Amino acid sequence: MYRCDCLPKVSTPSIKGPLYWKAPNFIPSIYKAKAVGNTKIPGTNIFSSSTINNCMNKYTYFWLNNGTEFWSVPILLKNNYAYLWIWNNVSWIYLKLSIDDINCFMWYWT
Secondary structure: OOOOOOOOEOOOOOOOOOOOOOOOOOOOOHHHHHHOOOEOOOOOOOOOHHHHHOOOOOEEEEEEOOOOEEEEEEEEEEOOEEEEEEEOOOOEEEEEEEHHHEEEEEEEOO
């Protein structure tokens, strides 16, 4: 798993994140994520909004266009951005991520 120090940090929200739990200790298969449709609509650079909404407040593994991958817990989608907590192998960090930067994702019930 890559350590993700590449994304811009934003101010910590008033909403409490998953600060006391570690992310899952496995890496899901990107092939499974693509097979279930958690990828961009073919021929476009967009996701179905209902697909993205399914991962709110759940452990979600993201693969970005630049090759970075990490566990996160998305808490808000707004104006083509996902606001989420990401796990950096030590603690949770709150970030704002452009939906355009996401290649694929896989979510799990918490």
